[in-house]
Amino acid sequence: MKKFLAKKMMLLVGLVLLGLTFSSFKDDDKNFKVAKNLDIFNTIFKELNIYYVDTINPDKSIKVGIDAMLDGLDPYTEYYPEEEMGDLNLMLKGSYGGIGSIITYYKGRVAIDEPYEGMPAAKVGLKAGDVLLEIDGKDLKGKSVAQVSEMLKGQIGTSFMLKVERPGAKKPLEFKLTRESIQIPAVPYYSVEANNTGYIQLNSFTGKPSKEFKDAFLALKKKGITSLVIDLRNNGGGLLDEAVEIANMFIPRGKEIVSTKGRIKQGDRSYKTTREPIDPEIPITVLVNNSSASASEILAGAFQDLDRAVIIGTRTFGKGLVQTTRNLPYGGNLKLTTAKYYIPSGRCVQAIDYKHRNEDGSVGRVPDSLTTVFHTAAGREVRDGGGIMPDVEIKVEKAPNILFYLVMDKLIFEYANDYCVKHPTIASAKDFVLTDEDYNEFKALVNKANFKYDRQSDKVLKNLKEVAEFEGYMDEASEEFKALEKKLSHNLDRDLDHFAKDIKSVISTEIVKRSQFQKGAIIQQLKGDEELAKAIELLKDQDKYKSLLKPGKTNAEQKSVATAK
Template sequence: MKSAKGKFFATLCLLMTLFVLFGPYGDSRVSAVDSSTYRSLKIFNEVLDIVEKNYVEEVKQNKLINEAVNGMIRSLDPHSAYLTPDQYKELQVDTSGTFGGLGIVISMQNDQLTVVSPIEDTPAFKAGIKAGDRIMKIDGQITKGMSIQDAVKKMRGPENTKVTLTILRKDMKEPRDYEITRAVIKIKSVKHNVYEDGIGYIRISAFQESTVDELKKALQQVNGKAKNLKGIVIDVRNNPGGLLDQAVKASDAFLKSGTIVSTKGRVKAIESKFVARDDGAEPTCPMVVLVNEGTASASEILSGALQDNGRAIVLGMPTFGKGSVQTVIPLEDGSALKLTTARYYTPKGRSIQAEGIKPDIVVEPIRPAEGPETAENHMMREKDLKGHIRGDREGEQKPADGKDKGDREKGREKTDLQRDNQLKSAVDILKSWEVFKRIGKN
């Protein structure tokens, strides 16, 4: 076993290496390890040596150091994390759009694993998991003190295997178990439809690597289907966010000019400002953005950009309020740090951290009128989103009632708008836009 002195210098070398790795991410005013840091490292080294020599069971030094780093980063905020090589690989899979699991995005709120949003058309979504649900147990194991990365690892697994989440919701008297079957999650992040009277509908469920390409195709198809496009509804409800660059490019697809978002942190090198560029393909019709409590992070960037530039009306409920930027910094051994390095600001300089985007028009969702709100009722309301955009299999089904395709789509559209009062409000606003313009001229 190494001597305490040897371990001290090994730890010091590790720290100096980290300073080099961080480069511009470190504070230039603190370019060297000061005396207080030496003293703290000495204490750390002493504790490490005592644990290794005296703990009741033999423990590996690497495990102790990894856990120490993990604890240090977790103490900063709910979104910063130390990622082992396996966890770093999982993070890269998350943003590619295909992975195995349940289909929920989670965060840490008040030291409790909390659902930010279920992802559309996934096992968790279909089971009735909701934004704001607190995950008390995973397969019977209490989640108190469990990291987000460990929780994700437990929820993922082979396709068609089951996992039980114990959920506590505001309207529940006691926790309830949800048994969910894992599936390969293939996220199509953009869907679209066209309603009667030339109202287009664009649903963005997440911001991943292919989102902007999907969005541009959807806009082309909406323009092609609508003979006279009068307006567009952009639906980012329950969109948990994703890649910053995709949110910026998606915002740019709707804006001809103006600031999209800016980021500011302690280090000048990571400050940035993104500005829209006119490529001639941006929609010129009125737009309404639908938001709710599950609208988070990157989707708040899009909502704030369109709102502050006066390009769209924001309708729904106040958003989640995640206004921080995480930078993933790879380390030599294949692990990584996901570190909060900046806050982002809307074009008018608003930080939405812990505040959220306030809608121009607040419209609360109307729950099913009969009986308590159950998972089934929840699915009826959220299934409304699926109804707008018919899936491949759904489109292949033959009607049982003998009605032609046009009649069926009109009937479905009517039912969807009846079930989703927020969407109906957005569509009604766009339908009446020209009427109000004429009144204003008189």
């Protein structure tokens, strides 16, 4: 018996050693391949540097090589050389040294698009529409937006002179600006809406959003709100910890909000609420859309999985990947994906599988048929692999094609400049109305500019004609095509009238923000917001609100109950 056990033990030890040997061979083979290919890359660059017909810029060439390598992974893994670290810091901290203004390209020059309230640009009196001519006497003609942006940014406390051309002014104006730490607000607006419903717009999870959110929520509590709408639309995310902090204001201590799992053990972590919530009972609705991503999906997903809020809007983006940063030699940095995150039900919302690419290198979303069913704390069905599907889905009509081109061609921007010259003061954002007479003036400006835009109907009709001709149907259908071409003929005045509501809304926002900044623009945009109205309506009907958070209905049944009028 002892001999048998001894033989068995020897065999077991032998298998373990054999496994370790194979593992060692595998690791050695991988390390050899890494060393071999790095040596090949190094040698190729040296040969090019010595023998190539033209002089090679080493920084640019290596950067192109690195970027091409990272492009094969995912869009969130990026290399930042020392000179681009400002972009990474802005992404992580939401702050930079500058004047606090969005700039844009306008009529061959860079111009102020929107100064931030309370920041250096606004303090000295810069306005949207101001065309930038010189910085410290250096002519900016021919400079790109990126180049001018770098010139405006700099060390906090440093000053410079800026010369601008202002619409309606007879001669250029000069301003002395001192750079400050520019912190982009994560909560640009909050208010009390109908039925004592609080509204908080959360634009980002960079900087200190949890502090801003807490201050806003406590201010609304003092005003007597009895329910809350959290607006995460177009919030692209940021810091995971900040999403957990905000969730903790409404979710009891000790609840897991999110966990991460990576290839190495350091990527595995669980994030739980650590304090008692400020208000664990207040009814909440969360607005999301297809641009709500990352930390936004963690917050919305945690609320949904823990049955703490009703999610309203359209399916979110579907980013379930976590990035960390690694310091590199010579002041650079590598932002790389190190883990996936999982919300309380255990699901990951990542919509695109970058590991398994098509033969042409493209990637696609995970089809709904391949997603897995998970369950919320109360037992409601939810799915992974495609973002957060709202409890109440609201289909939002796409902006008309003509509006895109009016914005891109800066015709709305130009009209707002002219309008503000003629109207130095306007009504508050809540009361401002663009009249029919004003809109007729805008239409006249568009017609005078000989405005052209891409019409999707023309493209589709052209493709259909080509197919009909190829398949031999053109002779029989020629009269029908002529009639359709006549009906779809280019009619600018008709389109400006047909889409007047959408166009007027954008014009009004552009005008209001010139004197009332971002807050005024948000107030203007929220007028007639159907999703916000649906959120407030649902919070008013507590029976319907509570029914959506209970199990027992299929997703389709839940949606039909929620969307019925």
